[in-house]
Amino acid sequence: MALTNWAGNVDFRHERLHRPSSVEELRAIVADSAQIRALGTGHSFNRIADTRHDLVRLDALPAAVEIDPDTRTVTVSGGARYGTVAEELHRQGWALHNLASLPHISVAGAVSTGTHGSGSPNLAAAVAGLDLVTADGELLALRRGDDDFPGAVVALGALGVVARVVLDIEPTYDVAQEVHLDLPWEAVATHLDTIIESADSVSLFTDWAGAAVNQVWRKTRLVPGTTYRRRDDLFGARPAPGPVHPLPGIDPVNCTEQLGVPGPWHERLPHFRLAFTPSNGDELQSEYLVPRRNAVAAIEAMRSLSHLVTPLLQVSELRTVSADDLWLSSAYGDDRIGVHLTWQPRQREVEAVLPAIEAALYPLGARPHWGKLFHAVDPAASWQRWTDFRQLVRRLDPSGKFGNDFLAGLSG
Ligand SMILES: Cc1cc2nc3c(=O)[nH]c(=O)nc-3n(C[C@H](O)[C@H](O)[C@H](O)COP(=O)(O)OP(=O)(O)OC[C@H]3O[C@@H](n4cnc5c(N)ncnc54)[C@H](O)[C@@H]3O)c2cc1C
Incomplete structure (x- = not known):
């Protein structure tokens, strides 16, 4: 049977699939291969993991x-x-x-x-x-x-x-998660930083149409011995009366516990539960990480594209990512806001609107998520250390054993 990614929009074109059961076996497979790519769980939406040669999965290695x-x-x-x-x-x-x-x-x-x-x-x-x-x-x-x-x-x-x-x-540690509904866009424009800092992990879900953000998910780390106090109001948004799913029409049973009930970190920080299908299961995704200082401008730009984006969308999510020093990280060097889009599975139409989104967000310094759909990127313009990365690749992999079409496309 053909091997595809989780979303089903990428069919892997490999000749051989390897599943080593030890690191020694993995080393021998890599040494003997002319060209090879590793595949994780296949949750990326583009051809980043694909190859026309050897593919190797590590799911048979001891999960120590x-x-x-x-x-x-x-x-x-x-x-x-x-x-x-x-x-x-x-x-x-x-x-x-x-x-x-x-x-x-x-x-x-x-x-x-x-x-x-x-x-x-x-x-x-x-x-x-x-x-x-x-x-x-x-x-x-x-x-x-x-x-x-x-x-x-x-x-x-x-x-x-x-x-x-x-x-x-x-x-x-424990985390409590609660959801508020219908946060007015004016409140986002005026109080974005305060809303984001009102909990340890905040997500705003919107379809970019209408006068309000549909849902605000807030996850708060609890100091041991304290109780969590739910908020009656969040800048005009009201507490959700019961559990919700970020996507309209999907049973919240797939989601982690809400309503401020404290529980272990790993059962609250993800939105979706391990034993259930995450998100919709029938979807595509894109995401652009914009410098946090340009967050409000990015939100305005996306709202102005609602006529193109909303008809193809299931939902969009705004999240924040703090700066790090990893060369190809989406947050290399500065704090970012992620403009994430969960699309309907209509790839051709989605690909047709990506250039408009990129034309709006790239001038604000956006970087695309490496594992999601994007139209084009100039990596050297987006990542200051791109040339250093290319040199590192040439030094560690002079024959291009780990190359593929996706990487070749980035290098021009
Ligand atoms: C429903 C859904 C929700 C998502 N939510 C989020 C989210 O909240 N935040 C977010 O940032 N992203 C999210 N993503 C995107 C996802 O996290 C990334 O695409 C991630 O890379 C997927 O991991 P994977 O194990 O499936 O990797 P794959 O898609 O299998 O591979 C990704 C890349 O990693 C490489 N790779 C895999 N294993 C190895 C290895 N052992 N050694 C070297 N390279 C390796 C592959 O070659 C490829 O280049 C979501 C995706 C889905 C489907």
Whole structure:
């Protein structure tokens, strides 16, 4: 049967699929291959993971979760899913700083594209080390502080296969999540920073039409021993009377618990529950990360494009991502606001409106999400360290073993 990505809009064109059961086997596969790409859980919406040659998945590697309380780190297989890692961390009294909207994705795959939640640096910022299988099949251990490290974490699969990832951890904590409905756009324009800072992780869901943001999801970390107080009002938005799903018409049973009920971090930080389909399941996605200082201008630009965007949209989400120093991160060098779009599965029509969105957001300094649909990007203009990244790729992979059409398209 044909192998496709989660959304079903990419059919992988590989000749062979490998599923090694040990790192030694993975090293031999990489050494013997002329061209190879790693595939995580396939949740990206473009051809970033695709290849016409060898594809390798790490889901058969032992899913070890090795916690080191002294260094406050955990070492996991690159193919481990965040949800599985999170459950084990919590069981042993530990936590990560944040999670994406879904726990289903692999750690190495998520980190490679700069995947993020809201209200903190992206997930890759918690990476303290990588064990990378390089083109010759050798295992290269890169640790935070090494010269090449900031170029190797968000690396689009271009430097090798990440066999193991070391992540920063902290003691486990509880989170309360509540949702408010109908936040007037005037309140967003006037009080955006206060709304975003009113909780640890905030998401605004909108379809860009109408006078108000449809839903505001707020996730608050609880100080042990305190109780969570729900807000009666959020700048004119009212508390949701019961659980909601961000997408109209979908059962909120798929979503993490709301109504301010406290619970473990990993059962509140994602919007969607591990055992259920995340989001709609029948959709496409795009996202542009705009410098936070241009957030209001980006929102105005998107509202002015509502006539093009809203008819193709399921929902749009605004989130914030704090700055980091990872060369290809969407938040390299400054804080960002993510303008995310969950599209109806109408790819041709969606691709036809992306140039208009990019014409509006790129002049504001936007960078596209590496794992979602975009029309075009000039990486050297968007990422200050792009040339350094290209040099790193040439040094670690001189024959282009980890190249593919997606990367070739970026390099022009
Ligand atoms: C329903 C849904 C919700 C989403 N929500 C969010 C969200 O909240 N925030 C966000 O930022 N993104 C979100 N995304 C996008 C998603 O997080 C990214 O596309 C992420 O990269 C997917 O991880 P994956 O394991 O599926 O990686 P894949 O899509 O399989 O691969 C992505 C890239 O990583 C590389 N890669 C994978 N494994 C390895 C490895 N072991 N070594 C080296 N390279 C590797 C691949 O070659 C490819 O270049 C969402 C996607 C979906 C479908």
